[in-house]
Amino acid sequence: MAEPVRILCVDDERNVLRSLERLFLDDGYDIRTALSGAEGLLALGQLDTVQVVISDYRMPGMNGVEFLSEVRKNWPDTVRIILSGYADTGAIVSAINDGQIYKFIAKPWNEDEIRVAVTNAVERYNLGRENRTLAAELRAKNDELTALNRDLEARVEERTAALTTQNRLLTESLNILDNLPFAVVGMSLDGTVFQCNRKGMVCFGNRIGPVIGADRREVLTAAQNRLVDRVIDESRRSSNGNASGEEGNHRVVIERSPYTSECVILIVNEEAVRG
CATH class of the missing domain: 3.40.50.2300 (Response regulator)
Incomplete structure (x- = not known):
């Protein structure tokens, strides 16, 4: 009315x-x-x-x-x-x-x-x-926008801090990985190498050149490839997709990763690589 x-x-x-x-x-x-x-x-x-x-x-x-x-x-x-x-x-x-x-x-x-x-x-x-x-409505909208901006800024700061922490931890992890006394190679199930520490770069790179992005069948020895193939078969039969296997100084681990659906990790000492 x-x-x-x-x-x-x-x-x-x-x-x-x-x-x-x-x-x-x-x-x-x-x-x-x-x-x-x-x-x-x-x-x-x-x-x-x-x-x-x-x-x-x-x-x-x-x-x-x-x-x-x-x-x-x-x-x-x-x-x-x-x-x-x-x-x-x-x-x-x-x-x-x-x-x-x-x-x-x-x-x-x-x-x-x-x-x-x-x-x-x-x-x-x-x-x-x-x-x-x-x-009054405009002031209310401005107050609401100001609150949203503050919230967004807080979220950005929080996310930035989280990413900074993650990057720092990743850098530290890579430094630890690079300083291990044995070779560590990470690869996808299709065989593409996406990670290799310093020891692996020295050992495998001396034989075939660049390692990252290469096919593991060109990087690894025949015995290492057979071990990887065997563990991949076991992971496909596993209920959770995880599997591992050892042969001499070689160890292969397949586990789910937050960055890829699954990955293969090969750990091998330098003597085995040279051999």
Whole structure:
């Protein structure tokens, strides 16, 4: 249900208030009245929403500018209109320039002028409310985006730290592998060599050249290839795909790896390679 458009009219003369009520009778507004600025402030405090306030300038106790200044302080979204005779124009123009008043309408007013002024005031109020709603939504979206960016940055930092640790451990592992006193060769099931430590590079490379990427049938001896073939056959019969075998100083291990589906690891001492 749409919010009713509520207009508060403030004037110390009852006949002026009745004239304003009659003027807006057919416009569907919820018209409220008050006989003084103090009474008007009390009414505003009791009402949920008042879109427009129309106040006379000359009133005892609190004049219209003073009253509308209080309205601005406490209900800044309410649009403020003042009615007065030409003699008060200077004071009212000053108030308008200070931003306290939206529009000045001279008495006696033109009915079309005041109705148009109120229509524009209501539109101004609605636009202001829409702008505030959009601004709030934008702030919420910006806050959400900021939170997402912080989360993303944290995830990136966490992932970077994890990768740094993994790279460090991998480097350390490769250093350990390279410093082993025996040759270690890693290869895929189809026979492509993808890893070889320093001892293996020296031993096998002296015979056939580059080892990484070579076919193991060209790198290994016939006896080593037979052992690898035998262990591969055993792994195919194994329920988990893992298998191992030894022959003299040669050892072959097949196990699942997080980097490849399966790999073959051949461990052999230098004497066996040379032999």
